[in-house]
Every structure is written in structure tokens, then in C-alpha cells.
Amino acid sequence: MPITSTPLTIVAFIASIIAAPLVGGLLVGLDRIITARMQGRVGPPVLQPFYDIGKLLAKERVTVSSSQDVYVAMYLVFIVIATGLFFCGGNFLLVILLVTLASLFLVTAAFNSRSPFAEVGASREALQVMAYEPMLLLTAAGFYLVYGTFDVGSIVSYASLMSTPAIYFLPLNFIGFVYVLTIKLRKSPFDLSTSEHAHQELVKGVTTEFSGPTLAFFEIAHWFETVLFLGWVGLFLTWGGLVGTVVAILLVLLVYFFEIWVDNNFARVKWQIVLKSAWLVALVLGGVNLGALYLKLLFM
Amino acid sequence: MTATSKSPWIIHYDGSSCNGCDIEVLAALTPLYDVERFGIVNTGNPKHADVLLVTGGVNAQNLPVVQQIYEQMIEPKVVVACGICACTGGIFRECYNILGGTDQAIPVDVYAPGCAVRPEAIIDAVVQGLGILEAKRAAMRRGEDPEAATKTMKVKDGVVEMTNWDDPDDPGTPARFPEASSAMLPTYFQPGAQAASPEIAAAVATMRGGE
Numbered sequence: 433m434p435i436t437s438t439p440l441t442i443v444a445f446i447a448s449i450i451a452a453p454l455v456g457g458l459l460v461g462l463d464r465i466i467t468a469r470m471q472g473r474v475g476p477p478v479l480q481p482f483y484d485i486g487k488l489l490a491k492e493r494v495t496v497s498s499s500q501d502v503y504v505a506m507y508l509v510f511i512v513i514a515t516g517l518f519f520c521g522g523n524f525l526l527v528i529l530l531v532t533l534a535s536l537f538l539v540t541a542a543f544n545s546r547s548p549f550a551e552v553g554a555s556r557e558a559l560q561v562m563a564y565e566p567m568l569l570l571t572a573a574g575f576y577l578v579y580g581t582f583d584v585g586s587i588v589s590y591a592s593l594m595s596t597p598a599i600y601f602l603p604l605n606f607i608g609f610v611y612v613l614t615i616k617l618r619k620s621p622f623d624l625s626t627s628e629h630a631h632q633e634l635v636k637g638v639t640t641e642f643s644g645p646t647l648a649f650f651e652i653a654h655w656f657e658t659v660l661f662l663g664w665v666g667l668f669l670t671w672g673g674l675v676g677t678v679v680a681i682l683l684v685l686l687v688y689f690f691e692i693w694v695d696n697n698f699a700r701v702k703w704q705i706v707l708k709s710a711w712l713v714a715l716v717l718g719g720v721n722l723g724a725l726y727l728k729l730l731f732m
Numbered sequence: 733m734t735a736t737s738k739s740p741w742i743i744h745y746d747g748s749s750c751n752g753c754d755i756e757v758l759a760a761l762t763p764l765y766d767v768e769r770f771g772i773v774n775t776g777n778p779k780h781a782d783v784l785l786v787t788g789g790v791n792a793q794n795l796p797v798v799q800q801i802y803e804q805m806i807e808p809k810v811v812v813a814c815g816i817c818a819c820t821g822g823i824f825r826e827c828y829n830i831l832g833g834t835d836q837a838i839p840v841d842v843y844a845p846g847c848a849v850r851p852e853a854i855i856d857a858v859v860q861g862l863g864i865l866e867a868k869r870a871a872m873r874r875g876e877d878p879e880a881a882t883k884t885m886k887v888k889d890g891v892v893e894m895t896n897w898d899d900p901d902d903p904g905t906p907a908r909f910p911e912a913s914s915a916m917l918p919t920y921f922q923p924g925a926q927a928a929s930p931e932i933a934a935a936v937a938t939m940r941g942g943e
Contacts, residue, residue, distance in 0.1 A: 473766040473768065476769060476771050477771075480738075483738040483739040483771055484771070486735025490735065491807070492806045492807040492872065636780065640777055644806055
């Protein structure tokens with residue numbers, strides 16, 4: 433069932449690009465409220481992330497170097513394309529490559545300022561890309577072994593034909609994916625590169641030298657990333673149709689809540705642990721799951 | 733009210749404070765006061781911050797530091813002097829190394845006196861500063877210089893009371909203080925205003941005792 437570029441695909445592409453920042457902003461707002469409640473606070477209004485963006489866009493345009501802003505804009509552009517491509521049912525592998533490319537633009541932007549804090553943040557960001565990349569590729573390989581295609585649209589179609597979500601075939605892969613999701617959502621214990629909470633050793637890591645509108649673009653790109661990666665979680669869980677979609681969305685929100693819980697209950701770890709544990713998880717969980725699928729293909 | 737005043741991110745700088753006011757600034761971030769309700773986030777980065785909270789007086793060593801943090805902040809921005817040392821130099825005022833309050837180094841928008849300044853007073857001062865932040869943003873939209881546009885707001889008024897704590901025989905004293913309006917002051921400090929708590933009312937009464 434190869435995906436072809438129909439008018440419907442283009443509509444889905446545009447609709448997801450418009451909806452993703454709205455959903456992403458609301459998710460981040462909910463995250464801040466839930467985090468506040470876990471700490472015994474009231475927390476900000478749910479629309480707070482949108483106020484932040486409005487404020488940042490109204491600030492004066494000041495930059496250390498103008499090429500930095502171009503790199504941040506490219507980071508946003510490639511994340512937007514990746515998100516649109518994923519939700520219109522495009523190629524899964526291409527989405528992974530676009531996300532990696534976007535992250536490398538972010539690393540370049542941070543290195544560009546020559547600020548010591550941003551430079552350390554940039555090298556840590558590069559390290560995080562290294563840490564989560566194997567698991568993402570093994571996830572793509574897992575989907576290919578099960579469905580024989582990298583097309584998100586086809587994967588969902590096959591899942592609904594079989595009335596079975598992908599997690600039935602890829603349970604260990606799913607656990608590994610949720611593990612690296614913490615890195616990608618920039619949550620503690622793996623928030624090495626952005627230093628999300630103030631007064632840490634890195635000031636604000638990669639974002640230290642971003643200010644005003646540039647910082648707003650970074651935040652919006654992060655909303656897109658959040659939606660895109662939660663969409664991946666949903667791809668594991670959905671089996672098509674109305675019920676399958678609703679259940680998948682509820683389970684995705686549960687996974688997001690779990691990430692917030694992890695964020696609030698774990699102190700940050702050193703980069704060695706991030707790299708080693710992420711690769712170990714990819715190798716053991718991803719490898720065992722793929723091996724089992726391969727044996728099943730051979731003998732059944 | 734635009735997004736600018738709904739999302740004031742702060743940066744806190746300790747001048748030569750005794751740490752009393754710093755503890756109160758951090759207390760404002762605790763679950764008891766929870767300033768994130770107003771969208772206030774404590775960033776450690778001047779390039780992200782909208783509000784600069786300064787505690788302690790300015791001395792010869794930290795003068796360039798305060799000025800550099802201020803210069804790195806991006807317009808529109810507001811400076812709040814937290815505690816009496818940041819307002820005037822406080823009890824350290826006559827020390828050989830103290831130049832005076834924050835306003836000796838950078839333009840201050842809101843004065844929050846107290847020793848130590850109470851978290852309620854800091855929150856009140858930041859909320860007052862939001863009005864000035866909005867005025868600066870509006871000036872920027874008109875294409876004016878935000879700092880020059882809000883300068884006229886500082887008419888000589890309420891802060892005069894603070895200069896009364898000093899030796900009245902010192903003729904040089906009033907000249908060392910900037911002009912400020914009672915509109916800049918926390919609400920409990922304004923004439924006829926209701927104090928936020930009995931303790932503050934008592935403190936204000938003590939401060940105004942000289943009148």
C-alpha cells in the first residue's frame with residue numbers, strides 16, 4: 433500500500449503543521465501545571481507557553497552573530513517538515529534523518545556564538561543525538577521487519593487491517609523508545625544540553641546566547657519535536673479506526689505524564705551515563721526484539 | 733495587558749548584600765508564594781530575563797558587573813532594587829567602599845525597601861514593574877527609546893521619605909538619589925494605601941516616623 437501524493441496528503445501535511453504548535457504549546461502548558469502540582473504549587477495558566485512566545489517575539493532583536501539566527505531558523509524549518517511528513521503518512525526513515533539534521537543545525541547555532549556555556553551545551557547536544565540515534569534507527573528497522581515498509585501511512589493501514597497495534601510485535605522496542613524519549617523531550621535526568629532549570633552549571637546550555645525572537649523559534653521547534661515524538665509513541669499504540677485512535681491518544685498522554693513524573697523525580701546524571709545507558713538499552717531491548725522478530729520470520 | 737507582562741522572567745544579582753534579601757528573593761520562588769502563577773521564571777541568564785532583581789548596595793568592585801548584566805539584558809527590561817541596601821545603600825551606606833544603591837550604577841524602575849525585604853514586597857514590586865515594562869514595550873512599538881520614554885514617569889515624589897532616614901544635616905544626601913514617583917513604589921508604600929500585612933504596616937509607620 434504505497435503512499436502517493438494525493439491532495440489529501442497535502443491537506444494532512446498543512447493541517448498537522450498548523451495543529452502541531454497549538455497542541456505542543458498546550459502540552460508544555462499542562463506539563464508546567466502538573467510539575468507545579470507535583471511540587472505542591474499552583475503553577476502558571478495553561479496558556480503560559482503562548483504568553484512566553486508572545487513576549488519573546490515582542491523583544492528587541494539582538495544577536496551575537498546573524499548566522500546563528502539562520503541556523504536556528506533552519507532547525508525550526510526541518511523540524512516542521514519532519515512533523516508534517518510524519519503526520520501525512522510519509523517515510524519514517526526520512527523523518528528520522530530530518531530530525532537528526534535539524535538537531536545538527538541546533539548544535540551549529542550554539543557553537544556559532546563562541547560562548548563557553550553554549551559551546552559545552554552544543555557538545556552535549558551532539559552527544560545526546562549520538563545517544564538516542566541508534567534506538568531511533570532500530571525502531572525504524574523494527575517497523576520494517578513487521579510491516580515491510582517505512583511508510584507511516586502504510587504501517588497504520590496494516591495495523592488496522594490486523595486490528596493489532598505495533599507494540600504487540602515491538603514491546604521491547606517500545607520501552608527503549610520511551611527511554612530515549614526522555615532525552616528528546618529534554619527532561620531530567622537527561623536534560624544535559626539545555627539545563628532546563630535555572631542556576632545550573634551551564635546557565636542555559638545551547639540556548640544561552642539565543643534571545644528574543646530567536647529563543648521563541650527554538651521554543652516553537654521544541655513544541656513541534658514534542659508532538660512529533662509523541663506521534664511516534666502513538667504509532668506503536670494505534671490500531672486504526674476511531675477506537676484505536678482515541679485509545680492511542682489516551683495512552684500517549686499517559687506516556688507524557690510518565691515522562692513528567694520521571695522529570696520531577698530524578699536528578700540529572702552525567703553524560704557518560706546518558707550515552708552508555710542509551711546505547712545499552714538500544715542494544716539489549718532493540719537488539720533482542722529485532723532478533724526475536726527475525727527468528728519468527730525464519731521459522732513461522 | 734499584553735504577553736509582555738504575563739511572562740516576566742527574572743534574573744537575580746547579589747551586589748554586596750548580607751544575603752538576607754537573597755533568601756527572601758528565593759523564598760518568593762518557593763511553593764508558599766509560587767511566583768510562577770504570574771508566569772515569573774527565575775532564569776540565570778541576562779539574555780533571557782526581563783526583570784533584574786538587585787539585592788545589596790553597589791561597591792567599586794561590583795559596579796561594572798551590575799552594569800554589564802544590565803547591558804546584556806534585552807529591551808524592554810525593568811530593574812527592581814530589592815531591600816533597603818539596593819535602594820539607598822542601607823546600613824552600609826557610609827562604608828568607605830559603598831557607592832550607594834543600585835541607582836548609582838544603572839537606572840532603577842522600582843524600589844522595594846525593607847530589611848530584609850519581604851517576599852510579598854518583592855512580588856508587589858515586580859507586579860508594579862510590569863506596568864513600566866508595558867510602557868517600555870509600547871514606546872518600542874512607537875519606535876521610541878524605551879528608557880527615555882519612561883524617564884518622565886520618575887517625578888520627584890514618594891521616595892523622598894527614604895532620604896529622611898539619613899542624617900538630615902548632610903547637605904549632599906538628596907542629590908545622590910534619583911527622582912522617583914510614588915507610582916514606582918510598592919502599593920503599600922503609597923499614601924493612603926492598605927498595607928499587605930500588619931508587619932509591613934508597622935514597618936512603614938516606623939519608616940515614616942520622621943515626617
